[in-house]
Amino acid sequence: xxxxxxxxxLNFSFGSGALTQPVLKNVTISIEEGExxxxxxxxxxxxxxxxxxxxxxxxxxxxxxxxxxxxFVNSNEQIKVKTRQQIGYIFQQHNLLKSLTALQxxxxxxxxxAVTTEQQRSSRAAEMLIAVGLGDRLDYKPDQLxxxxxxxxxxxxxxxxxxxxxxxxEPTASLDKQSGHEAVSLLKRLAKESHTTIxxxxxxxxxxxIADRVVELEDGMIKQE
Ligand SMILES: Nc1ncnc2c1ncn2[C@@H]1O[C@H](COP(=O)(O)OP(=O)(O)OP(=O)(O)O)[C@@H](O)[C@H]1O
Numbered sequence: 237x238x239x240x241x242x243x244x245x246l247n248f249s250f251g252s253g254a255l256t257q258p259v260l261k262n263v264t265i266s267i268e269e270g271e272x273x274x275x276x277x278x279x280x281x282x283x284x285x286x287x288x289x290x291x292x293x294x295x296x297x298x299x300x301x302x303x304x305x306x307x308f309v310n311s312n313e314q315i316k317v318k319t320r321q322q323i324g325y326i327f328q329q330h331n332l333l334k335s336l337t338a339l340q341x342x343x344x345x346x347x348x349x350a351v352t353t354e355q356q357r358s359s360r361a362a363e364m365l366i367a368v369g370l371g372d373r374l375d376y377k378p379d380q381l382x383x384x385x386x387x388x389x390x391x392x393x394x395x396x397x398x399x400x401x402x403x404x405x406e407p408t409a410s411l412d413k414q415s416g417h418e419a420v421s422l423l424k425r426l427a428k429e430s431h432t433t434i435x436x437x438x439x440x441x442x443x444x445x446i447a448d449r450v451v452e453l454e455d456g457m458i459k460q461e
Contacts, residue, residue, distance in 0.1 A: 239302075240401060240433045241267040241290060246299035246309075248285060259285050261456040263299075269400075270431040272424055272446060274438055277453035283437040284405055286453065290435060291323055291403050292316035304400055321347075324394030324432075326423075328406035332378040332389055338365055339374040342393045364392040368422055384415030391423050395432070402427060404436040413442055420446050 248260040259282045275283050288294040301308040306319050332341045342361035368388040408416030424446045452459040
């Protein structure tokens with residue numbers, strides 16, 4: 237299997253001069269296509285920072301970070317923008333727009349282009365919501381959905397553009413044990429069907445069983461087994 241994420245001796249610090257705070261230290265990891273990798277570790281160990289660098293949302297200067305074959309370290313913004321279009325994001329807070337229905341929230345992430353009509357985008361979004369079990373909630377707004385249902389809308393939104401990678405930051409943090417497990421199991425099933433790679437940051441030890449691999453960060457370093 238080819239690697240979709242290849243990180244080599246990544247070092248990252250916040251601040252500069254006397255206030256420099258090293259956050260990631262010599263992180264080296266390779267993640268294959270279709271793999272589901274969970275990142276755990278104590279608060280402040282650098283998990284979210286790592287995820288944002290992989291997502292091209294934060295510039296890193298030392299080491300090598302290749303995502304879908306593109307080098308991110310010292311790269312220009314254009315390369316990252318192109319790569320970001322092939323990444324789906326799921327956050328702790330679902331980040332759905334309150335004034336839009338579930339269908340509109342999923343639909344709006346599909347690129348408006350000359351190839352698809354609005355009708356096609358809408359039916360693709362509806363198919364995705366049916367796949368996450370919300371076929372009967374298409375016209376509900378976020379406030380009319382439960383926490384677990386909202387997180388399922390955000391899973392549908394992340395997957396609808398058929399991304400190669402999903403990055404998820406604490407996706408079960410606001411959910412109870414059962415809804416949390418259901419949401420990530422669903423994410424896993426859909427990702428496996430489409431060979432999508434998942435990198436998921438979590439504190440939630442109850443979902444570790446969905447992983448192909450669990451990586452522990454401690455003080456900015458990958459803890460060796
Ligand atoms: N924008 C920022 N500016 C300066 N320091 C930051 C910034 N973001 C995070 N940090 C610091 O970097 C370190 C790592 O933060 P990060 O959010 O990556 O940790 P984390 O492992 O995701 O923690 P948590 O599990 O609590 O979310 C922390 O010490 C934090 O204070």
